[in-house]
Amino acid sequence: MKIESVHVERPDGANVIIGQSHFIKTVEDIYEALVNAVPGIKFGMAFSEASGPRLVRAEGTDPELKSCAIENLERIAAGHVFLIVMRDAYPVNVLNRIKEVPEVCSIFCATANNLEVVVAESSKGRGVIGVIDGQGPLGVENDEDVKERKDFLRKIGYKR
Numbered sequence: 001m002k003i004e005s006v007h008v009e010r011p012d013g014a015n016v017i018i019g020q021s022h023f024i025k026t027v028e029d030i031y032e033a034l035v036n037a038v039p040g041i042k043f044g045m046a047f048s049e050a051s052g053p054r055l056v057r058a059e060g061t062d063p064e065l066k067s068c069a070i071e072n073l074e075r076i077a078a079g080h081v082f083l084i085v086m087r088d089a090y091p092v093n094v095l096n097r098i099k100e101v102p103e104v105c106s107i108f109c110a111t112a113n114n115l116e117v118v119v120a121e122s123s124k125g126r127g128v129i130g131v132i133d134g135q136g137p138l139g140v141e142n143d144e145d146v147k148e149r150k151d152f153l154r155k156i157g158y159k160r
Helices: 026-037 063-076 091-099 143-155
Strands: 002-007 015-021 042-048 056-060 081-087 104-111 115-122 125-133
Touching: 002 063, 015 091, 015 115, 015 125, 026 042, 026 056, 026 081, 026 091, 042 063, 056 063, 063 081, 081 091, 091 104, 104 115, 104 125
Parallel strands: none
Antiparallel strands: 002 115, 015 081, 015 104, 042 056, 042 081, 115 125
Protein backbone atom coordinates (compact mmCIF):
# COMPACT_ATOMS: atom_id res chain seq x y z
CA MET A 1 0.00 0.00 0.00
CA LYS A 2 1.20 3.47 -0.89
CA ILE A 3 0.48 6.48 1.34
CA GLU A 4 0.89 10.05 0.17
CA SER A 5 -0.07 13.53 1.21
CA VAL A 6 -1.83 15.90 -1.20
CA HIS A 7 -1.60 19.65 -0.55
CA VAL A 8 -4.93 21.46 -0.91
CA GLU A 9 -4.68 24.75 -2.81
CA ARG A 10 -7.17 27.54 -2.17
CA PRO A 11 -7.46 31.27 -2.78
CA ASP A 12 -6.58 33.61 0.09
CA GLY A 13 -9.45 34.02 2.50
CA ALA A 14 -11.24 30.85 1.39
CA ASN A 15 -12.30 28.00 3.65
CA VAL A 16 -12.30 24.33 2.69
CA ILE A 17 -14.59 21.52 3.81
CA ILE A 18 -13.73 17.93 2.88
CA GLY A 19 -15.92 14.94 3.52
CA GLN A 20 -17.00 11.52 2.36
CA SER A 21 -20.30 10.80 0.67
CA HIS A 22 -21.77 7.89 -1.24
CA PHE A 23 -24.06 8.84 -4.09
CA ILE A 24 -24.19 11.00 -7.24
CA LYS A 25 -27.05 13.01 -5.68
CA THR A 26 -24.45 14.51 -3.29
CA VAL A 27 -23.60 17.34 -5.66
CA GLU A 28 -27.09 18.75 -5.94
CA ASP A 29 -27.99 18.17 -2.30
CA ILE A 30 -24.88 19.88 -0.93
CA TYR A 31 -25.43 22.76 -3.37
CA GLU A 32 -28.96 23.22 -2.03
CA ALA A 33 -27.79 22.94 1.59
CA LEU A 34 -25.19 25.68 1.09
CA VAL A 35 -27.35 28.20 -0.76
CA ASN A 36 -30.19 27.68 1.72
CA ALA A 37 -27.89 28.07 4.74
CA VAL A 38 -26.22 31.34 3.67
CA PRO A 39 -27.84 33.52 1.01
CA GLY A 40 -25.18 34.97 -1.29
CA ILE A 41 -22.55 32.38 -0.34
CA LYS A 42 -19.72 32.05 -2.85
CA PHE A 43 -18.53 28.47 -3.27
CA GLY A 44 -17.47 25.70 -5.55
CA MET A 45 -17.85 22.03 -4.75
CA ALA A 46 -16.84 18.82 -6.38
CA PHE A 47 -17.61 15.15 -5.72
CA SER A 48 -15.70 12.15 -7.07
CA GLU A 49 -17.64 9.07 -8.03
CA ALA A 50 -16.22 5.71 -6.96
CA SER A 51 -17.97 3.53 -9.55
CA GLY A 52 -19.76 3.76 -12.89
CA PRO A 53 -18.22 6.49 -15.08
CA ARG A 54 -16.08 7.65 -12.07
CA LEU A 55 -16.38 11.33 -12.93
CA VAL A 56 -15.73 14.40 -10.85
CA ARG A 57 -19.14 16.07 -10.56
CA ALA A 58 -19.20 19.79 -9.71
CA GLU A 59 -21.50 22.70 -8.86
CA GLY A 60 -21.10 26.15 -7.38
CA THR A 61 -21.94 29.81 -7.38
CA ASP A 62 -18.42 31.04 -8.19
CA PRO A 63 -16.45 29.78 -11.24
CA GLU A 64 -13.02 30.32 -9.63
CA LEU A 65 -13.97 28.39 -6.50
CA LYS A 66 -15.63 25.65 -8.55
CA SER A 67 -12.44 25.21 -10.61
CA CYS A 68 -10.39 25.15 -7.41
CA ALA A 69 -12.57 22.39 -5.94
CA ILE A 70 -12.30 20.31 -9.13
CA GLU A 71 -8.51 20.70 -9.36
CA ASN A 72 -8.00 19.68 -5.73
CA LEU A 73 -10.28 16.68 -6.05
CA GLU A 74 -8.48 15.54 -9.22
CA ARG A 75 -5.18 15.59 -7.29
CA ILE A 76 -6.67 13.73 -4.31
CA ALA A 77 -8.15 11.21 -6.78
CA ALA A 78 -10.08 9.18 -4.21
CA GLY A 79 -13.62 7.91 -4.67
CA HIS A 80 -16.66 9.18 -2.78
CA VAL A 81 -14.94 12.35 -1.57
CA PHE A 82 -16.41 15.84 -1.75
CA LEU A 83 -14.54 19.11 -1.42
CA ILE A 84 -16.05 22.57 -0.94
CA VAL A 85 -14.14 25.83 -1.32
CA MET A 86 -16.10 28.81 -0.01
CA ARG A 87 -16.08 32.55 0.66
CA ASP A 88 -18.54 34.95 2.31
CA ALA A 89 -19.40 32.34 4.93
CA TYR A 90 -17.61 30.27 7.54
CA PRO A 91 -17.81 26.51 7.95
CA VAL A 92 -19.67 27.01 11.25
CA ASN A 93 -22.48 28.59 9.17
CA VAL A 94 -22.97 25.50 6.99
CA LEU A 95 -21.60 22.38 8.68
CA ASN A 96 -24.83 21.24 10.29
CA ARG A 97 -26.68 21.64 6.99
CA ILE A 98 -24.02 19.56 5.21
CA LYS A 99 -24.17 16.87 7.91
CA GLU A 100 -27.95 16.68 7.38
CA VAL A 101 -27.50 15.76 3.70
CA PRO A 102 -28.54 12.06 3.56
CA GLU A 103 -25.59 11.02 1.38
CA VAL A 104 -22.90 12.54 3.64
CA CYS A 105 -21.06 9.90 5.66
CA SER A 106 -18.46 12.04 7.43
CA ILE A 107 -16.58 15.32 7.47
CA PHE A 108 -12.77 15.17 7.50
CA CYS A 109 -12.18 18.88 8.07
CA ALA A 110 -13.47 22.42 7.81
CA THR A 111 -10.64 24.94 7.79
CA ALA A 112 -8.88 27.99 6.45
CA ASN A 113 -5.49 26.57 7.51
CA ASN A 114 -2.82 25.08 5.32
CA LEU A 115 -4.15 21.64 4.58
CA GLU A 116 -2.92 18.27 3.38
CA VAL A 117 -5.06 15.24 2.67
CA VAL A 118 -3.47 11.91 3.57
CA VAL A 119 -4.39 9.37 0.89
CA ALA A 120 -3.80 5.62 0.82
CA GLU A 121 -3.63 3.71 -2.46
CA SER A 122 -4.02 -0.03 -2.88
CA SER A 123 -4.77 -2.28 -5.83
CA LYS A 124 -8.49 -1.51 -5.22
CA GLY A 125 -8.16 2.29 -5.49
CA ARG A 126 -7.52 5.38 -3.39
CA GLY A 127 -9.10 6.55 -0.14
CA VAL A 128 -8.70 9.42 2.29
CA ILE A 129 -7.17 8.33 5.60
CA GLY A 130 -7.37 11.77 7.19
CA VAL A 131 -6.09 15.31 7.01
CA ILE A 132 -3.27 17.42 8.35
CA ASP A 133 -4.97 20.69 9.31
CA GLY A 134 -2.56 23.46 10.28
CA GLN A 135 0.16 22.97 12.86
CA GLY A 136 0.28 21.51 16.37
CA PRO A 137 -0.06 23.55 19.58
CA LEU A 138 2.79 25.56 21.07
CA GLY A 139 1.38 25.62 24.60
CA VAL A 140 -1.75 25.95 26.74
CA GLU A 141 -3.76 29.16 26.94
CA ASN A 142 -3.31 31.38 29.98
CA ASP A 143 -5.83 33.81 31.52
CA GLU A 144 -5.00 36.56 29.00
CA ASP A 145 -5.40 34.11 26.09
CA VAL A 146 -8.82 33.09 27.44
CA LYS A 147 -9.87 36.74 27.62
CA GLU A 148 -8.66 37.37 24.05
CA ARG A 149 -10.55 34.29 22.78
CA LYS A 150 -13.78 35.33 24.47
CA ASP A 151 -13.43 38.97 23.33
CA PHE A 152 -12.77 37.86 19.74
CA LEU A 153 -15.87 35.63 19.60
CA ARG A 154 -18.00 38.51 20.83
CA LYS A 155 -16.38 40.97 18.43
CA ILE A 156 -17.26 38.83 15.40
CA GLY A 157 -20.79 38.16 16.67
CA TYR A 158 -20.61 34.48 17.61
CA LYS A 159 -21.16 35.10 21.33
CA ARG A 160 -22.96 37.81 23.28
